[in-house]
Amino acid sequence: xxxxxxxxxxxxxVTGKKLTVxxxxxxxxxxxxxxxxDPGLGLRQIYYSMNVEVTDKGDxxxxxxxxxxxxxxxxxxxxxxxxxxxxxYFCASSWSSGTDTQYFGPGTRLTVL
Amino acid sequence: AQTVTQSQPEMSVQEAETVTLSCTYDTSExxxxxxxxxxxxxxxxxxxxxxxxYKQQNATENRFSVNFQKAxxxxxxxxxxxxxxxxxxxxxxxxxxxxxxxxxxxxKGTKLTVNP
Numbered sequence: 001x002x003x004x005x006x007x008x009x010x011x012x013x014v015t016g017k018k019l020t021v022x023x024x025x026x027x028x029x030x031x032x033x034x035x036x037x038d039p040g041l042g043l044r045q046i047y048y049s050m051n052v053e054v055t056d057k058g059d060x061x062x063x064x065x066x067x068x069x070x071x072x073x074x075x076x077x078x079x080x081x082x083x084x085x086x087x088x089y090f091c092a093s094s095w096s097s098g099t100d101t102q103y104f105g106p107g108t109r110l111t112v113l
Numbered sequence: 114a115q116t117v118t119q120s121q122p123e124m125s126v127q128e129a130e131t132v133t134l135s136c137t138y139d140t141s142e143x144x145x146x147x148x149x150x151x152x153x154x155x156x157x158x159x160x161x162x163x164x165x166x167y168k169q170q171n172a173t174e175n176r177f178s179v180n181f182q183k184a185x186x187x188x189x190x191x192x193x194x195x196x197x198x199x200x201x202x203x204x205x206x207x208x209x210x211x212x213x214x215x216x217x218x219x220x221k222g223t224k225l226t227v228n229p
Contacts, residue, residue: 033215043206092158101163
């Protein structure tokens with residue numbers, strides 16, 4: 001089944017404790033992206049990757065890191081999480097960039113205490 | 114600034130009736146793509162419909178259709194014969210490629226309630 005998976009689905013952590021949210025897709029998509037969703041703000045793009053080893057900032061990259069060592073994986077890293085990073089996070093992928101429909105993962109609910 | 118505006122935070126419709134959700138956007142680009150996504154209580158983001166900006170013909174997917182007015186930068190979603198399963202948050206978004214960068218910009222969403 002073609003899908004985008006994220007792990008964990010739920011995470012409660014404390015300020016400053018490094019964490020990684022994994023994202024994997026099995027569709028051989030070139031483009032992958034991370035979003036955060038906050039009430040009243042819709043979805044905002046954090047980082048995206050147009051191919052392996054190619055990443056770029058979205059609208060709200062501060063406090064996040066990403067890497068794209070393999071085509072299928074695009075982990076989101078929070079080196080020192082803070083309470084303002086409490087949010088719902090989505091990973092998405094598409095064949096290429098600009099024209100194609102993005103397929104979203106199920107979301108990761110992160111709470112930083 | 115590139116923005117997407119959904120002016121209706123909440124809408125409601127009677128089952129089997131028709132409802133239209135509005136969306137306007139602001140971009141200086143000529144080549145872009147527009148999308149409506151649905152987010153039910155499960156939180157999964159589900160593509161409803163997409164429209165290429167260079168196409169004049171409005172996209173249609175079963176009970177879902179759009180009214181795309183490029184000059185007015187308007188992209189409304191019409192849901193016909195509304196069903197209880199249509200109840201969800203609906204997000205309008207556009208996607209552009211600008212130079213070497215990509216951007217997908219979302220509106221803040223419209224919560225649709227379907228009354229039996």
